[in-house]
Amino acid sequence: MSSKAFVRIAAVPYVVWMAIFVIVPLLFIVGYAFTNSSGALTLENFSNLGVYAPVFKNSFLQAGIATLVCLLIGYPFAYILSNERPSVQKVAILLIMLPMWMNFLLRTYAWMTILENNGFLNQFFRSIGLIDYLNNIGILTTDYIPMINTSFAVVLGMVYNYLPFMILPIFTVLSGIDRRYIEAAQDLGANRRQTFRRLILPLSLPGVLSGIMMVFIPSVSTFAISRLLGGGLHWLLGDVIDMQFLGGTYNPHLGSAISLIMMIVVVVCMGIMNRFGDGEDEAVLL
Secondary structure, three states, X not given: OXXXXXXXXXXXXXXXXXXXXXXXXXXXXXXXXXXXXXXXXXXXHHHHHHHHHHHHHHHHHHHHHHHHHHHHHHHHHHHHHHOOOHHHHHHHHHHHHHHHHOOHHHHHHHHHHHHOOOOHHHHHHHHOOHHHHHHHOOOOOOOOOOOOOOHHHHHHHHHHHHHHHHHHHHHHHHHHOOHHHHHHHHHOOOOHHHHHHHHXXXXXXXXXXXXXXXXXXXXXHOOHHHHHHXXXXXXXXXXXXXXXXXXXXXXXXXXXXXXXHHHHHHHHHHHHHHHHHHHHHHHHHO
16 A cells, blocks of 8 residues: 555544534535524524624624733743753643643633732732722722723633633744854844844744634634623624624524634634745745
């Protein structure tokens, strides 16, 4: 048996898995999106999406903010970590991954306890006199700083849960950069800032783009974080889709239409980012 034939046979389980759990569900979503409850073809599901325009805006805005915050935190951390000793890198990666071994809902419930009106943070702020000070200068009229059930809490939950997905791909790419390139740039007279801007940053762009996609996509479609930390007051697309499939307003056709539009928008964003990344790679080669 040739190696190509062996590879084809070995790929059969993967192809079957993809067909059953990826292709078939996508076909169901497309079918539901373009039909009504009687099974007739219709575009009515899409014509009703204008009602949820604020939810689309809020979802992409909050997911974009969370992705930007993850990038601003994750890139410097990954850059510093890539220059550390292997022993330090192993410990740091372990600490980054450690919270991921805990259940997603438990991590989110923990933040509810921290952010609630009588939670850890507000108790700490009271103990240091910050809340009394804010009341005295007229910024607050309560004995707590409202954090839970806010957009801030939702974005914080996204950043906390998805930050490792930004750090790890950037760290992997930065660690793989040949140090001889950096030494060559320094030999040619480039200072540290020029070396970073003209060499390291462009070469690390694939990791940055991977991190952005790995944070933005789950952020824009999440519903557990917005429900628990937002108190159901700050709806995201995931909440609307969940309501259409499992809520009292059961309408899988409308839910499928929303899901399809969201997937199309995400795919378009990914395509634009990939083209941007290709252009940066060509610029580095030039």
